[in-house]
Amino acid sequence: MIPEVVGSNPITHPIYVLFIVGKARLSTVFCAICYLIKSSYRLHLMQTFSQRVLAWFEKYGRKHLPWQQQATLYKTWVSEVMLQQTQVKTVIPYFNRFMRRFPDILTLANASQDDVLAHWAGLGYYSRARNLHKSAQIIRDQYHGLFPNNIEDVTALPGIGRSTAAAILALTLNQRHAILDGNVKRVLSRHQLIDGRPNRSATLKKQWAVAEKLTPQRACGQYTQAMMDLGSLICTRSKPKCRECPVYVDCGAYQSNCIDDYPNKQPKKTLPEKNTTMLIITDDQRIYLEKRPSKGIWGGLWSLPEVSGTTIACFLKRLGLSEDDRQPLDTYTHTFTHYKLHIQPLIIRVNHLNTGFRQTEVKQLGLPKPVQHLISNLHY
Numbered sequence: 101m102i103p104e105v106v107g108s109n110p111i112t113h114p115i116y117v118l119f120i121v122g123k124a125r126l127s128t129v130f131c132a133i134c135y136l137i138k139s140s141y142r143l144h145l146m147q148t149f150s151q152r153v154l155a156w157f158e159k160y161g162r163k164h165l166p167w168q169q170q171a172t173l174y175k176t177w178v179s180e181v182m183l184q185q186t187q188v189k190t191v192i193p194y195f196n197r198f199m200r201r202f203p204d205i206l207t208l209a210n211a212s213q214d215d216v217l218a219h220w221a222g223l224g225y226y227s228r229a230r231n232l233h234k235s236a237q238i239i240r241d242q243y244h245g246l247f248p249n250n251i252e253d254v255t256a257l258p259g260i261g262r263s264t265a266a267a268i269l270a271l272t273l274n275q276r277h278a279i280l281d282g283n284v285k286r287v288l289s290r291h292q293l294i295d296g297r298p299n300r301s302a303t304l305k306k307q308w309a310v311a312e313k314l315t316p317q318r319a320c321g322q323y324t325q326a327m328m329d330l331g332s333l334i335c336t337r338s339k340p341k342c343r344e345c346p347v348y349v350d351c352g353a354y355q356s357n358c359i360d361d362y363p364n365k366q367p368k369k370t371l372p373e374k375n376t377t378m379l380i381i382t383d384d385q386r387i388y389l390e391k392r393p394s395k396g397i398w399g400g401l402w403s404l405p406e407v408s409g410t411t412i413a414c415f416l417k418r419l420g421l422s423e424d425d426r427q428p429l430d431t432y433t434h435t436f437t438h439y440k441l442h443i444q445p446l447i448i449r450v451n452h453l454n455t456g457f458r459q460t461e462v463k464q465l466g467l468p469k470p471v472q473h474l475i476s477n478l479h480y
């Protein structure tokens with residue numbers, strides 16, 4: 101209420117001016133107090149971020165995965181590499197099979213690349229298997245067969261980036277390193293409203309800075325697993341379960357109702373398409389397969405020859421084969437991350453194959469998934 105000042109202009113009267121100035125000061129002080137309370141609450145939430153994540157992990161986190169049982173650097177390494185681009189439930193049977201065949205680093209280092217690829221066949225991204233094998237040989241030759249335990253040496257191994265190295269050492273030895281895999285990127289981008297095109301260096305820099313800041317000094321192994329679990333079980337790509345999330349009170353995206361905007365999307369581009377013809381050459385006893393060059397798509401795997409229509413006759417002639425019968429199968433499409441491949445399979449029956457593999461032998465080879473699919477129903 102404005103004080104009543106009799107006989108003078110109320111707006112210029114000193115009492116009125118004092119009243120207005122006082123009121124303004126009061127509201128400034130009030131705003132400052134609110135700001136302080138708000139920032140110290142925000143700071144408190146940031147400081148307790150890891151505690152809340154750890155408390156959630158204690159109750160709901162995954163603690164019975166095969167690689168978590170009597171964890172070693174070797175088991176964690178293999179699992180982390182398999183889990184790149186692949187879901188836990190897909191990885192489990194592969195991991196178990198891989199461990200039965202290659203129970204330690206030396207067995208893996210001394211195995212043939214064919215053998216390693218055969219145990220990877222179907223998981224995709226085969227450079228991971230080739231790098232795993234190469235790294236095992238480096239560890240055998242340069243580290244007396246013992247997996248290195250410092251971040252610089254681990255990061256220097258083929259196929260191990262900063263986040264994977266950090267995860268291996270944090271999960272197994274409880275060393276303090278921040279991680280930034282796909283799941284963690286999603287949680288942090290939403291929680292901290294981190295803008296920027298995915299995988300651009302400016303965006304990664306911001307995400308790493310937040311990841312470093314939030315990683316606790318203690319219980320780093322559990323925190324690392326907890327963040328991975330939070331990303332894959334709660335803060336999922338679509339329909340995240342925010343009401344079950346331990347950090348929803350201060351999650352920027354949840355509080356501002358813009359979860360779908362984070363992480364920012366990659367602009368959509370149409371995948372290029374390619375066509376190929378794959379020859380399934382068989383004499384009903386064996387099938388003809390070729391080993392692919394070690395670099396490039398399906399590097400080092402056994403595959404069906406890819407030949408265009410006009411050169412099929414020349415190709416068969418070069419192998420010394422004469423064609424008895426030709427039968428096209430339905431086109432099969434395989435989608436890679438960067439293009440779509442339309443495969444026209446063609447069964448070519450020949451009289452006798454000198455080189456080739458029997459069905460039982462094919463099972464021991466590393467074959468790309470589409471090739472496995474194309475020959476799975478074939479009787480030879």
Ligand code: SF4
Nearest residue numbers: 335342345348351354
């Ligand atoms: S509140 Fe929702 S969006 Fe935010 S971190 Fe949790 S699950 Fe993700």
